[in-house]
Amino acid sequence: MSTASSLLLLLRRNAAAPAVALRLFLHLTSPSAPPPPRATSFLSGLLAADPSCHPLLPRLLRHLLSLPDPSPHLLSLLSPRHRSPFPLAFSLSAFRSLRALGGAAPPTPVYNRLLLAALREDRLDLVEALYKDLLLAGATPDVFTRNALLEALSAAGRMDLARRVFDAMPARNEFSSGILARGYCRAGRSADALAVLDAMPEMNLVVCNTVVAGFCREGRVDEAERLVDRMRAQGLAPNVVTFNGRISALCKAGRVLEAYRIFNDMQEAWEQGLPRPDQVTFDVMLSGFCDAGMVDEATVLVDIMRCGGFLRKVESYNRWLSGLVKNGRVGEAQELLSEMAHEGVQPNSYTYNIIVDGLCKEGKAFDVRRVEDFVRSGVMTPDVVTYTSLLHAYCSKGNTTAANRILDEMAQKGCAPNLFTYNVLLQSLLKAGRTTEVERLLERMSEKGYSLDTASCNIIIDGLCRNSKLEMAMDIVDGMWNEGRLALRRLGNSFVSLVSDSSISKSCLPDRITYSTLMNALCKEGRFDEAKKKLVEMIGKDISPDSVIYDTFIHGYCMHGKTSLAIKVLRDMEKRSCNPSTRSYNLLIWGFQEKQKSDEILKLMSEMKEKGISSNVMTYNSLIKSFCGRGMVNKAMPLLDEMLQNEIVPNVTSFGLLIKAFCKTADFSAAQRVFDVALSTCGQKEVLYCLMCTELSTYARWIEAKNILETALEMRISIQSFPYKRIIAGLCDVSEADHAHSLLKLFIAKGYSFDPATFMPVIDALSESGKKHDADMLSEKMMEIADCNDGQSAVSGVVTPRSRKHEQDKYAESDWHALLHRDDSARTIMKITNRVRTGWGQRGNIHEHKRQQDDDIYVLENIG
Template sequence: MSFCTVFSMKIPIRKRMCFLYQFTSVSTSCAAQVEDSSSDDSSAPERCYSELQQRMQMHAASGSMVKAIAILNLMKYVPGKPTVYDYNSMIYCYFKSGYVKFDELFEVYIAMKKIGPKPNALTFNTLLNGLILVGRLKDGILIAQEMMESGFLPSYNVLSKFFKKFLNLGSVVESLTVLEIMLGLDYIPRKRDMNALIHGLCKVGMIQQAYVVLLALLGKGCFCSAHLYNPILWALCKCKGNKIAVAFLGWLKKKGFICNVYSYTALIYGFSKDGLWDKAFHFLQEMENEGCKPSVITYTILVKFLCDDGNVDDALGLLEKMDEKGCDPDLVTYNIILRELCHQGRTTEIDDLFQVIDRRGLSPDMYTHSALAGGMLKRGKIEIANKLVLDIISRGCSLDAVVYNIYWHSLACDGKSREALSMMQSMRDKGFRPTNITYNTILKGLCNEIKIDEVLQFFDRFDWATGGPDLISINTILSTACKEGNSSMIRRILYRMEYEGIKLDVMSLTSLIQYFCKIGEIPECFKLLDSMTSNGPQPNTMTLNALMSGLCKHRLLGIAGKIFSYFKNIGVFPNTTTYNILMRASIREGNDLLIIKLLKDMYGQKLKPDVDTYGCIIYSFCKEGKILLALQLRDQLFANGITPNIVIYNTILEAMFRRGNFWEIVSLLKMMAMDGCEPNAYSLDIMGRAMRKGWMKGFPRATKVLETVMGGNW
């Protein structure tokens, strides 16, 4: 029963009658004993009282409040008994028993308030300490408030115990209530407890309350160190409150507080995370001007977000600055840069960085190799990724699920998901604990390799880490079923989601839009879109791209343009992929004006063209026979740090074939070899068509070059 409802209760009459019925004979005999002895021995009542007191304490200590109260009632035959101290000792012994029934305990407390004897300071302190002992902390707050209303003050130690207990439990709201009581009594909590409270408030997003606590402590004349206000700065920066954080930092300086490296690092984190590099480097400079030396963590934060933004050259420049400032990078810093270098395929810089790591005496750890393997995997270098992870495993290092997940991901990408599943199950039998990420990685590979009905068989046999598949697992299968156009399987998955109480999210609904586009049910796509905008979840850029792709494949470019504008109006903004989809459709329909308009709009949105964007433009040039312009744009790609892919080269090869210039084809193949771009089946098909036309007879020198370039594969 909740303590807050007890105050309105009365002691049940039935229970009180029960007490009288059970102990009538005991009461009568004890009373008779007192009367018979009164004429002979004046100490008889005291002896009887002492005996009853011992019996009452014994019953309370054994956890029987009913029997203890019955004995307490017998004391009424002794003049002036029972006293409040008898009640206090009973409550104390009852808590010590460890078998506390709180309904009975609170009835005693209510009876004391209404009938007497009135609770005194010791009663309240006994209750408070007992409630701490048994973990009834919320009830303890109410008792503390009642204690103050009765004119008594809880001790500092008792309130400190409540405060610390709530903090350990992460109950910051209740901690605030206790703090309010303490500050009202001019009790100042210990510094480490205040630090824990402000950290806890910031962790759960109660930043304003943390600031109020800081102000309250300042109002009490407390000295507030950086440990109190730095968590507020960090919380603001993490939730995109950078402007407020800057204002707060200025307020701290005006108050005379000294901001340390952790304070400035918070602001650098906030602005770096949002890609506001001018602001981030401004505070790095201000930090140094204030005589505050940036730490490895400060620089690593900048390096991390620069790499996330693709600015690995700036990150490498920061490494040089760290050397100049005498701040040695640690392995974490190098691992972050290595991963991004792998993503960009910059092998020369990777080798150079490994030499630097070796010169500094740092030993690459599993995270270094994981960064390399993960980066290579993202670049599509599956064999290299496999080799790197196998090298880590062969060393017998203590590995976590992340490394194995990378390896199983590489197997899945290589069409070996069954092998990955078998290895994972074998390791699980030996004590390895796979995560849901592990299962979802293998599940995605299985979806790409085998039929969807077989995937469901594997799906049901998985021993899921968290008790069952998550929404990512369901969406993986649903997405595959939608891509295959398997309507019966889609119905089965949707039924399962409904049965297990899993709600469709934006990813699920986007997959269904792809399915309806695939089977040509465009009106159903619009119904789903209307439902999402009306009832949620709100569509996102992936939804937009799925719908754009479907409409363009059905030659509905005009409708796609209207939907494109509609999404922008509801706050869903396109990305580079969206523009690429519309540009390809515009090229197919020969709408050059729309291509130019899309490019202008794309730059207006501050989006960077990617290799597919350039591929669209090169395709447009080649379609019109403007091969020279296509080659110039290919050179522009390198200038912008983008490596042309095989699709771009095949587009230009096809245009050269149509023009009938065999020597141009050979020259382009030579360029491909220099760029490290291997010809695929389509490239070889173009060469085969050239041979069948007999062009090679007139170009013996070109034929020899071709043999060298292609290694005889053609």
Template sequence: MEPARELSKTLIKNTNNPKLAWQIFKRIASNPSFPSDAFNQSLPVLTRILIGAKMFTEIDALQHLLLTHPPQNSDHPMVLLIRVLAKSGHVNLAISQLQAFRSHHPNKPLSVSLYNLLIRSSLQENLPDCVRFLYEDMIVSRVPPETYTFNLLIGGLCDSGCLEDARKVFDKMCERGCFPNEFTFGILVRGYCRGGRVGEGLELLEVMRRMEVASNIVIYNTLVSAFCKEGKTDEAEKLVEMLREDGHVPNVVTFNSRISALCRTGKVLEASRIFRDMKVDKELGLPQPDTITYNLMLEGFCKEGMMEEAKTLIKSMKEIGVSLKVESYNIWLMGLVRNGMLLEAQVVLNEMAEKGVQPTVVSYNIMMDGLCKNGMLRDAQMVMTLMKNGGVAPDVVSYSILLHGYCKKGMISEANKLLNNMIANGCFPNNYTCNSLLGSLWKEGKVLEAEELLKKMKERGYALNIVTYNIVLDGLCKIGQVDKALETMHELWNQEDAECNDNNSCKPDLITYSSVINALCKDGKLDEAKKKFIEMIGRNVYPDSVIYDIFISNLCKKGKVSSAFRVLKEMEKKGYNKSLQTYNSLVLGLGMKSQFFEMYGLLNEMRERGISPNVSTYNNMIRCLCESSQTDDATKLLDEMLDKGVSPNISTFKLLIRPLCQIGEFRPAQEVFNISISIFGHKETLYSFMFNELVTGDELLEAKDIFMSALDRCFAIGSFSYGDFINKLSKVDMVECATEVLKKMIKKRYTFEPASFMPVIDGLRVKGNKREADEFAELMLEMGSEIKVSNQVNQNTKVFNHRKAVNNNENNWQNILHRDDGSGATLKILNKIQKGWGHERILNMQYPTYDFLDG
């Protein structure tokens, strides 16, 4: 044994110099007097050195050396080489050595353990063809397989989802003189359960009992868990009873399996009852909950939003001394964050440090993710700082969360800085990180920056996948560069280079075609869209309901309803049912064609199929009815929406108010407006819309009430057509109303078009009220001068930060001065301007103050 140890030591010393190790072994092995046992013992050492150095040429040379080596009492040296290669993951090389050995020593038997090793290694490396070859080679070589061999084969087939083949192998075991043991049954039962065939797994348990093969609790636990996942709790209970009949005692794993499965399917209350029994019914011999049980229940409560129950559970864990480790805290953190309880989550994060439980990067990531999703980016940045100060290095997920948050807010420069900071700290972004930034750049219309980032991703060796290219293609389509998108798509199909690590991962998929087809349809290029649809199917990318909905939607919008229904027929033939989107498109299409009977028929069909109409459905119907002057029916639809619990949006009310006003139905329009206010509150957009429609319809007194109320609420008035309103009031001999409105605007310290004064000044002068006309003229001059001064001081800001400035104020002022309508007031103003009249009061103008905002 001494020479063997000496040679092995020498080889190990030369691990870093594998060529020398190989030369030493080759020289000693060629000496016929060298002991055979020493040769065999040092061979695995040398083989591992050669494998580590990837010296496969030398391994082939070693094969030739071993094949000429005289037979030994123990395993042949070639068998040792094969074993080492298989254990090292080089199964193909091991099998080629096996074939070489068989060709040189056809009559030398090989052991079943060698085949078992090779089969197991082939399964680990996911090489099914090698498994098939090895089993056939065993049969040809008359090496009888054993139960363990069949267990390996059955397990491999089950893991590959080939349950039918696994059962065939199971049935052939007896023919080969092997009998299944409890592990055989356990492997196949687990395969059936994972494949959703738990009934067959139960049948196999019955076969096991008939064959009097000793069962184990693992098989029962597997079946119990599978039945619980399918919601078959009664069957699970029966299995627990059967388990007891077979002499087994349900353990904590049995109960955890049930609780886990029930919680995953949302049946937390059932899981809670089992959990309570475990804690209370000790006399029944039930196992006590362990930490896993508590964590399962905590996760179940949190996922279902049962936060009070989760809090109670945490409290009881602390009271009875259940160790709250980082896993429990992370589940609790995730639950709080998902349910929007961010302050409580922050308290928990602090508590971890106080209790001596070091938060992991996962803990911080959970917190940051919740903050970013709620737009609290500054707080998320503070958590990252806290993480660094606590000695926890942010990982790629940490940076990606924050970067994605910046991108969602359109804060591209901050996202870029973070990306550079991330790389500087030695944490290199992954595809998700880069794709987030890439998508945001396209969304913001920053095409050059997006192309530059894509170029950098390629240069730095990122494995660009179809997700990346889908972002690019969608961006191109949205900025109108559909031709470039089509060109890029063509390149993806024809690329043969290594831009993608896995070339197939860059091939256009359903999302790619959806983006391009949608863009073509929107551009009115339906024929080209159809060609892409045909190409997609030809390339084995099969359409889904979304693709069909794109065609139906665009055809309906273009009034081609009959074509849309032909697409619908094809869609249903392929097995896809109409979705809410489909119905909404068809409702719009039929409504645009005034086919209201068919439109209402679709609405009824939706309800019969259990699809509830949404606000878009009703808005489409209301729009089409109003365009056909059927406002009574449209108003009834609003009543129906409210009765059915479908919440209208602001567009719903606008769709109704305008046509009602256009046909002179101002009272119903006012009623609709009042309903909108009761739902949405006093929104500026609703007030301005109603006001403008009333002004257009010359309902000036009602418009005045709306406008005065808007002024009381300090709304911005840029969207109100107050200029037309004041002009109309002055022309219909309601100049007193006009002066009242102007005075209130001035009192509320609004800035507005100075031109609004002119019709009032003219109206007052016509009525002989020259004094008030002069006062308004003075105010007009002051406002015009103030606007001019303000524009000079700050060219890029509004006069009042809390007001919407009116465009072209200075131009309107110039128009007033150059108005040639014979107005005596205008001439008077011009004279006063020449004398510098009124300018001393400009500095006394103050911004409006709203004390209630300070509270």
């Protein structure tokens, strides 16, 4: 038996122990006795299949490079025949060594294997570099090679260049069309994706599903439905993936009721040829309900999943757990953890991180220190995600001292922060304008060996824009095209150690987010000509603008009252095949609402309907606000019914606008009716009670305001922002001191701690009416509370004074202790009234629908 055959036989006998096989290989081979390439190929396959042996690969590479002719052995390492791939870094090292040897170009399959590995790790820059190297080496790209380049360009949003590559392909397959169509859909250009589908020799189910989901994401449900009808007409039956894509896209767009209708049809009309829901369908629908705040509906769905055997995986439990935590139902989340143990479903680190992240983000109800206690309780083993959640929570509160403490604890526990962890802290510090601490953080990152990536650069550019350093931000972006992250060195010495002159550094190029940040800042300052130049530059760099970019211009023009130019942007989007979304129209409608042009809003809503773009609650709220601003509340009121007919659930803002409008016209009974409906639709929200009580107080309806306040006290709702002193002083002013006195006694009986200055108008009124005994009793209680509080805030449910003063408080001149500090708002809480009127509840339970922003305008103000 030859030496080569003996070596291969030995390797095969030790295939179960790759490390032993490697030692034998290194021992039995040398430059004077080189191994056969097939022995190298067999050994490399063994090492690739065992991740624990990957650290040994550099040793093998060094040995192969010592051989007289390493080329065939390096090709064996890179052979696409191996089922398991090597780590990308090692493959690149072997490839560079092969290219440095010169000789014939590596075969195209070697390039293809590297391209696939680069795509797996999202190294889009490497895909382009490898493709250029292939062409320079004289190799011939095949369909797979070109598809890999197409995938990289599409993932980077460079759709115009991707289209040129697609059109220039001498041969392409259905995967080529699918990649381009998916890229268009990701860029919000589903109409272009449909054109790709139309050009295919025959309809492809996967591509059809991609385009259907894309249309749904853009709110163009009618076009999605037409495509599904086309599929059926051509004998291509929509499958469960088609329906899952539609449901997922609708849920992500906030159109959960439409998604549920499709889901319900799959459950009940499957005899008509519809696919039955699978695990993915249930999971997507569950996430949709949870994200929309429809917890009651989600609870019913979870019961169905239990009965049908669809709640047996930790991933499904995690979705439900996330929904409960996100909607403030932490107690039920803890019960769910117990259920998982009972059902034999083992929680993973993600399960516990859901709880930690949810509690950290629920800043109003939970103290981050409580979450830290939970992390340290031993129930879970914190990982980098856990610590990053804590870090983000402290950063969002501006507590960078605690955030640095978390970093120190990570070091002590041997849990190394990743670049994302540092980016979270970097973003927080830049938002707060704390440049000195930014420099210290950068020094710390340098000490730990971290280097800035594109996301870090975008955070820094955004921080510069927020801190009125827009010129410097633009200068850095210009420099990044030639220097990569080296352009950041012009910010100061603290950045020098975090950048290098390596080729990787230069690959840190601006992306769509970079340009979006710059254009948003320019539009906010009204510098539209410069913003347009950046848009042209972006397109020239083969970065396709998406709908978010155009929305930035629409919002900027509307902010500066230039609605006619905003309309032109909308039309330009359509010309460039970047279809406007619901958000695009909402921004424009908001611009007309600011000018109280209701007729223009109605025209735009009609246009949306014609184009199959669905309106949402923000669309209607703008119209309601416009009508109410013009004193046309009777035209605004029917819009609530219209919203429900279109399966759009009114939110707090919808009802708040009507309540204010009716109170302004002194129609308090109508305001009360709207308030009753709001409670039934949105739930017993504090903000609704605050709003109603504020309006009553504003118009001196003291008795009604007092009744609402009493109900709030009975419900044990926190009333920190209550105008309680105004109500009590107002009651005394209209000779209703007894009502004010009873309100104070209820405060005390329920254990509320409040500003002792509240006693003073009641004491004065009682004294003036001859009730000296009651006045003396109140005086003693006031002194007792003042001594206990000494200006400090109390625990949950308290009424704490704030710094802003009420204009109507006639006791504003006293400075005794901190007793006369004023509330900082004019909000309070109303009592629970009658249930929703007949007919409204017939569309299903809408009590716990999505808790949207209390004022949609604040959402519109935060674009980009």
